[in-house]
Amino acid sequence: MKFTLDWLKQHLDTQASLADITAALTALGLEVDAVTDRAKLYAPFHVVYVEKAEPHPDADRLRVCVVDTGKEKLQVVCGAPNARAGMKAVFAPAGSYIPGTGITIKKGNIRGQESNGMMVSEREMGLSEEHEGIIDVAAEIAVGTAFADLYGLNDPVIEIGLTPNRADCAGIRGIARDLAAAGLGTLKPLNETPVAGKGPAAISVSLKLTDDTQTACPLFIGRAITGVRNGPSPQWLQDRLKAVGLRPISALVDVTNYLSLDICRPLHVFDADKLRGPIHVRLAQNGETLQALNGKDYTLTDAMTVVCDDSGVLGLGGVIGGAATGCTDTTTNVYIECAYFDPLRTARTGRALQIDSDARYRFERGIDPAFTVPAIEIATRLIQELCGGQASDIMQAGAVPSWQRSINYDPAYLQQLGGFSLPSARQQTILEALGFTVTIKTDSLWQIQPPSWRGDIEGRADIVEEVMRVHGYDNIPPVSLTKPQALTQSGETINGARTRRARATLAARGLDECVTWSFMPAARASLFGANDSPSMTALKLSNAISIDLEQMRPSILPNLMEAAERNRARGFGDNALFEVGPVFHSPKRQGQALVACGIRSGQAGPRHWSSASSHRDVDVMDAKADAMAVIEATGIPATSLQVSREAPAWYHPGRSGVLKMGTNIVARFGELHPATLEALDIKGPLVGFEVMLENIPQPRKKGTARPTLVLATLQPVLRDFAFLIDAAIDADTLIRAIRGSDKDLIDRVDIFDVYTGKGVPEGKKSMAVAVTLQPRSQTLTENDLEAISQKIIDAVAAKTGGTLRS
C-alpha cells in the first residue's frame, strides 16, 4: 500500500514530520516498508540554459555544450540528438547520483573535452522509458528551477506492508485515522452530504440471488450521471496516481482508482450508453465468458458473482470490470456501480482466475459495508467536479449487511493479558479515537461496539491489542520468565536425544552432516522401496513444484548418493555424508520414521606418503561400523545384535546385511547394488547404512550405578589357530563354535586373517583366529592348554566341518 505525504495530509491535519509519521506507522502495526523522499533524491538536478552546442572535434555524435546554471557556466559533453543551443534542459552536476542508471556521475574528459556533468533524459531520472533525447524544458521555466518542482515530485512516497486484517487501512483515510488516534494530528471531516439527484436513473438494478447465495452481494447501488465530459484528469490527480505507480488514463477511470486508494472504496463506472437494459447481479453460469478491462478473456464458473445487463456479463463482482462497457474519451453518460461483494467469494474468484486487482485486494479483506452510500456520494461529487454532468437518484438493491456487534470488556483485562495497566479514561479515549463506541455499564463492564470498518475485531483480546498498539508496544514492560525449580531440567525427547547422539557420533567418525529435501522424484523413490508400499500414491504431492520434488522420500539414501555424485562432479570424489531425518511410509502419523542414514563413496582415505592402507575403496565394513556406532551411541551394546542377510533390493545381495534385535530390524548396511547406482547414474564404489532410530529398544533404566568391576588377577593366555573351512561358512558361525567350546575360559575370539588362494583348496578358506583364554582361579598348565585347544578344534569340526590347517 503506497501513498504520498500530501495525500495523507488531505485526511490528517498534522504538524508531525515525515520521520515522526513513519515511526508512528510502524509502531501502530502499519509497518513502513519504504519511504522514498523524491525531493531529496532529485535535489542535485536543476534547469539550465544551453548557451552553446558545438560539434565535438573528435566525435561525430557528440556535442560540446556550455550550460548556464544561473550561478556559473560549465562545459558539458552531450550525446543526445536534441541537444542544441538555446534550449533549456535538466542538468546533473558532477558528483550527483543518477537514479535511473544507479551511477554517480564524475567530472570527466570525453575524447579530449572536459565534461562537468550531464544533461539527462526521463529514463535517466528513473521516471519513464523515454530516452530519445534529453528532457526539453519549456522556455518559460526559469533557470535554476529544481527538477522536483518541475515534475511535481516533492511529495515523499510512503509504502506500508499491510497485514490482511487491516482492510480499513487499504484506504489512506484509514491510515490517517490510526495516526490521529496515536496523537499525530486530527482526522479531517469527509464531505458525505448527498448529491441531489434529478429523479431515478433509466437503468434499474436488482439482485438475482437466492437465500443461499444472497451473501455474494447483499447490496448494490447504482447512479447515472449524464452529460459528462471525459478527458485527462487534473495534474494533482495524475501526480498522485503516478506517485503510487498507477498510470493515469482518463478522468472517469482515474476517479475510481483514486477513490479505491483514498477511501478504500472500489467502484466501477460503466459507459451508460453501452449498457443494454437494467443491471442485475447473479452468479455466473459455468462456461460464461468475460473479456476484462485488462484485455484478457476469462471463463467463469457458477461460484463467481457477476454484474449483468440484458446482453450478458458486464463484470466480475469485486474483481474486475468488462472491456465492452468501459469508459472512453467519448463517453458522455456514465453509470456508477458501488456494491458490497462477499470477501470469501471474491477471494476464490480472484484466485481461480489469477486476477490481482486493487478491487479484489480490498473486497477480499472486507471493506466497510456501512460506507457504501456515503462512498457513492463522494464519487458522484468528484466526477461532477472533474467532468460535470447531471446525477440521477441513487438506485439501490438489497441492504447494508448487518455488521453491528457488541463486545463485553473489563478494562482490567489489559493488565491480565497485556501485563500493564492504563487508566480507564485513557483506554476509552484510544478506543473512541479509533471509532469504537464505548458504553460503560459498570467499572468492570464496558460494552464496546467496533466501527463498521473494523470487521476484524472479534473479542476482548482484540480490544486489548487496539489499546496496546496505540499506547505503544514499546511501553509494555518486559518480564523475564521464572520457573518453579532453580535447576535446568532436561528438555529433550527420546528421539531428540537419539538424533543428537547419532549426529555427534557420525560427525566424530568423519562424516559431514547434510540436510536434504523430504521429497524426491517418484522414479527415484520407487528404487528405494516406495513401490512396496500401498501408500505410494498417497505420498505423492498433489501440487509439487516440479517432478524432482514430488514424492515423499521412502529413504534418505538416494538424496545422499546424489549429493555425493554432485560433489564428485565438482572434483571431490571421496565423500562421507550423513543425515538424521524423517522418511515416509504412509501419510499417517505412524507412517513417518526417524532414520540416521549415511554413505561413504570413493576411497576411505586420501593417498598418503605413509602407507596405502587408508587409500582403498570404501567397503561394506565401513558402513557396518558406522551403523553399529550409531546403535551403540543410543546405549545399546552392539553385542546384543544379530547380523543377517536381509537387506533390501537396493543393496548388493552379497555385500549387505541387517542388524537385528530379535525380529526387529534396527539397521541396514552394505554396498549399493550396481543396478541401483546405474539407475541413478552414480559412480561407485559407494556404501551406505540406514539406522531406524525408533526401532532401537530403549535401554532399561536400572539406575546410574554399574555392576562392580571384577578384574582377573591371572594373566590371560593367547592361542592362535588356523582353520580350513567351507568358503560359505560365515565368520560368525566359526566364532560361535569356538566360544561355545568353553564359555568360562574363552574371553575373546578375534579373526585376524581370512585367506583363499594358493595352498587352500577350491571352495575352502583359511581363517586365522586368536583366542584369548582367561584363567580364573589358577594358572593354566601345558596340559590344560592342550585340553582346551583340543576342545576348540573338536567344536569347530563338529559345528563347521573345519579342520586345523597344517
Added chain:
Amino acid sequence: MNQSIATLKNELIQMVEAANDLSALEHARVTALGKKGRITDLMKNLGSMDPEARKAMGAALNELKDEIATLIEKQETGLKHQALNDRLAHETVDITLSPRPERSGHIHPISQTMEELVSIFADMGFSVAEGPDIEDDFHNFTALNFPPGHPAREMHDTFYLPDDPDETGEAARKLLRTHTSTVQIRTMMGQKPPIRIICMGRTYRSDYDMTHTPMFHQMEGLVIDKNTHMGHLKGCLMDFLRAYFQIDNLPVRFRPSFFPFTEPSAEVDIGCSRKDGGLKIGAGDSWLEILGCGMVHPNVIKNCGLDPAEYQGFAFGMGIERLAMLKYGIPDLRTFFESDVRWLQYYGFDPLARPNRATGE
C-alpha cells in the same frame, strides 16, 4: 722393564685411541686385556720373577691394566655416543610432511542452531515437543483460527497430498505442515496446562527463489497457563535473542502485526547496522525482522478444548535457517540444502563442542 712397560703402554694407548669403531675397540681390548692379550701375557710371566721384581712389575702391570681398561671404557662411551649420533642422523625424517590423515566430520548449521535453541529454552524451563511433517487441514489451519477461504491461508502456499480415504472432513485433507504451529495444537489437545514447550522441525511451502526454499525449518514456542501475559512474552524473547546472539544489549523491538492464531500479535525486530553492504547484528541504525509472536488467540485455546476464560499464554515462531544465517554470516539460504562438502566443512561445527549454557559453548 719400565722401559718395556712404557713402550707397551704407548703402543696400547695408541691402539685404543686409533680404534674408531666398536669392533676395532673390541680388538684392542682383546689385544690388551684378553686371555692371550699383551698385558695378560706379561702377568703370566710374573710367577717366574723374583719377589722384588714381581712386586714392582705386578704393581706396574695392574696400573697399566686399569689405565687401559679405563681408556677403553672411555673410548667405548665415545664410540657408542658417536654410533648413536650416526644412527640418529640417518633416522631423520622430514617433519614438514603431513601426519596420517584422519577424517573429521561436521555438524550442519541447522542442527547446531537447533541444539543452541534447546539449550537456551531448556534454561527457561521449556521442554521439546514433536509432531509429524504430514499434517491435516485441522491441525495446520482450522484449529489455528484460519477461517476457510481466508487470504491468510493462501499466503501459506501449502503442499497438499491426496485425501486420506480413512478419514473425513478436515482430518482427511492431508498436507505438509506449513509451520510448526501444528505442534501447539497437538500439545494443547494432549496435555493440561501449565504448558511450556518448544518444537522444531521441517516445514514446507510451495515457494522456491533466492530467499525461499520449498522446505525449511522452524522453531515454535508455546506457554499456556493462567497468568502469562504480553510482558512475559517480551521478557522471554528479549532474554532469548540476547542469549542466542550473545549480545547483552541487543536492541529488541516489538511492533503490532497480525497472525490468525495470536491476538494481540507482534513482529520482533533486532537492532543491526548496514554499512558498506555488510550486516552487523547489535546496536545500530537499522532494524531486522527476526520472528513473529503473540498471545494465543482465544479461539485457538477453545479449539484445543481449553477454556480461554481460564487459560492464556503466548506463542512465537521463527525460521531456524534465518537465525543461523544471521548468527554465522551465511549469505544464501539455498546453500543449506545443497550438500556441497566445501560448504558443509566450512560452515559446519565440531561434533565434540556441543552447545551448552553451562560451558558457554
